Amino acid sequence: MNVSLRQLRVFEAVARHLSYTRAAEALHLSQPAVSMQVRQLEDAAGLALFERLGKRIELTEAGRELFHYSRAINRSLQEMEEVLESLKGVNRGRLHLAAASTVNYFAPRLLAAFQQRYPGIALELEITNRESLIQLLQANAVDLVLMGQPPDRVEVEADPFMDNPLVVIAPPEHPLAGVSAIPLARLAEEPFVMREPGSGTRQAMERVFSEHGMTIRQGLQMTRNEAVKQAVRSGLGLSVVSLHTLELELETGRLVILDVAGFPQRRQWYLVYRRGRRLSPAARAFHDFVSTEAIAVAGRVLRSPGVLVTD
Structure with a gap:
């Protein structure tokens, strides 16, 4: 199969973005130029590499195989370029x-x-x-x-x-704000605003409660840290977050860190x-x-x- 490195680079970008438009933007090429390179590669392979499903494009089986190899080739080329540059x-x-x-x-x-x-x-x-x-x-x-x-x-x-210390947060008017050495069992009575399943913070949080034979009283579930903090500020529950996410809230007093036994959790x-x-x-x-x-x-x-x- 006679293919060029340029064709593989263009194909890899389209396959990664699943978009001719976004690939063209990333490569600083026109969309027709990108489409032409992909067509030439398909002609050389004798197989379709993409299929259109409505307004979306997806990789065919041949496309998935070629994506695997083109990614490896492009990584090797990039590594070669960077090693040569490193000599300077x-x-x-x-x-x-x-x-x-x-x-x-x-x-x-x-x-x-x-x-x-x-x-x-x-x-x-x-x-x-x-x-x-x-x-x-x-x-x-x-x-x-x-x-x-x-x-x-x-x-x-x-x-x-x-x-990466994990801390328990609450709004400043919460009854537990300012209380020293709060037992974990007391927190089990409170609803918690949670990140989505699979989140590292959520996994750590669930592990702490599980190790003490307790379950979390789950309230709202959020996919973003900012949404979690906003929910806590609104009084919808407590939460466990990374201390690194709290710089602004601590400076302005919008949230407080509770003094809970066993926290901060060291990560x-x-x-x-x-x-x-x-x-x-x-x-x-x-x-x-x-x-x-x-x-x-x-x-x-x-x-x-x-x-x-x-x-």
């Missing part, structure tokens, strides 16, 4: 990151500091939930993932880089990547930067007045 110094390259939604509260400061040190490295960041992060790791589709508890079902390397943030993946020079630079600088750059909330976290 870590000043160029591309870095594809993914992070848990909670990381988004400190990720901008972290990326801004990294970009100042390495202005020539182009950054791409996906913010998503835990299940999507695991899928990205399974597909070896990103350089590094910033997340909480590393997955069990994927072979990964995981390096902790910063504490870690991890830099995670697929085992066997060779980190590019840009990825290695980011890994080393986060490992040494994350606490100073992103950990300001941990030192905020009134935060009940001790070493």
Whole structure:
């Protein structure tokens, strides 16, 4: 089969986005140029690579197979380019990151500091939930993932880089606000605003109650941290969240942290990547930067007045 690297790169973008328009935008090409490259690749393969379902496109079986190989080829080409660039110094390259939604509260400061040190490295960041992060790791589709508890079902390397304390929050007028050493059994009487199933915070929360033979009285279920905090502020229940999500609320007094026995729950943030993946020079630079600088750059909330976290 006679195919070009350009055709594989264009096909991989269309397959990743499942959109000719979005692939064209990502590649800075016109949509007709993208469509032409895909048609030429289909002619060379002798098989259809996409099928149209209404307004959507989906990969055919042949398309899924080719997507697997084209992704591996494009990763190898990118790695080759970055290794060659590294011989000139870590000043160029591309870095594809993914992070848990909670990381988004400190990720901008972290990326801004990294970009100042390495202005020539182009950054791409996906913010998503835990299940999507695991899928990205399974597909070896990103350089590094910033997340909480590393997955069990994927072979990964995981390096902790910063504490991620989980705390119980309430509105400031709640009867338990200001009470010392609240027993966990008392919390079991309160409704809790929960993240969606599969969320790392929810899993940790359920584990704490389960270890003490208790069940959580579940109230509302939310898919975003901001919605969880808003629900707690409105008096719809308590919740357990990462301390890193609370900087604004603690500064303004909109929420308080309850003094609960056994809390804060000690967790870690991890830099995670697929085992066997060779980190590019840009990825290695980011890994080393986060490992040494994350606490100073992103950990300001941990030192905020009134935060009940001790070493």
